[in-house]
Amino acid sequence: MSRRAEHQRRTNETSVEISLEIDGTGDTDVSTGLPFFDHMIDQLGRHAGFDLQVTARGDIEIDAHHTVEDVGIALGEALRDALGDKRGVRRFASITVPLDEAAVEVALDLSGRPFLHYEVDFPGQKILGDPPFDPQLVEEFWRAFVTSAGITLHIVGRRGQNTHHIVEATYKGVARALRDAMRVEGDGVPSTKGTL
Numbered sequence: 001m002s003r004r005a006e007h008q009r010r011t012n013e014t015s016v017e018i019s020l021e022i023d024g025t026g027d028t029d030v031s032t033g034l035p036f037f038d039h040m041i042d043q044l045g046r047h048a049g050f051d052l053q054v055t056a057r058g059d060i061e062i063d064a065h066h067t068v069e070d071v072g073i074a075l076g077e078a079l080r081d082a083l084g085d086k087r088g089v090r091r092f093a094s095i096t097v098p099l100d101e102a103a104v105e106v107a108l109d110l111s112g113r114p115f116l117h118y119e120v121d122f123p124g125q126k127i128l129g130d131p132p133f134d135p136q137l138v139e140e141f142w143r144a145f146v147t148s149a150g151i152t153l154h155i156v157g158r159r160g161q162n163t164h165h166i167v168e169a170t171y172k173g174v175a176r177a178l179r180d181a182m183r184v185e186g187d188g189v190p191s192t193k194g195t196l
Contacts, residue, residue, distance in 0.1 A: 036127050077149070094107035135163050
């Protein structure tokens with residue numbers, strides 16, 4: 001069973017192309033014009049065990065918001081398509097991931113019902129780079145991702161002082177929880193409804 005999908009999203013603001021293999025080796029190639037965001041999507045792919053290619057071009061001269069949100073939408077849609085009917089998956093997973101002084105707790109359900117609880121505070125500074133990355137966009141990415149993927153996701157920051165560490169622990173935490181929840185253990189759909 002191959003769990004893979006390709007997805008394209010084109011608007012007046014962005015152009016996004018995604019290629020996703022769920023049962024991959026963590027081989028990633030990400031280019032969005034936002035170096036820090038590239039690093040986070042790379043971490044998501046590597047720690048989830050995806051083979052993932054993301055190419056995005058957006059109006060980052062105006063703001064990074066459109067690019068970040070549309071990558072979230074396209075990646076969520078690709079994941080939903082690659083998961084198919086979710087037959088045999090574990091469905092639920094949770095983990096707390098540390099990165100130095102930061103720790104982020106993640107719980108998710110491949111429920112088919114999009115919901116995001118996001119409770120992460122940042123010290124306030126943008127992440128330096130060219131261009132700098134506004135950490136407020138992290139919530140926008142996850143909201144777009146869960147809405148398109150149809151998953152329930154809770155992200156709670158437990159502690160942290162360094163914005164980069166907090167954000168990166170978030171992406172790694174979701175990646176590891178996804179990897180666990182998507183693991184195939186049987187052949188039935190893990191729901192009394194018979195569908196997810």
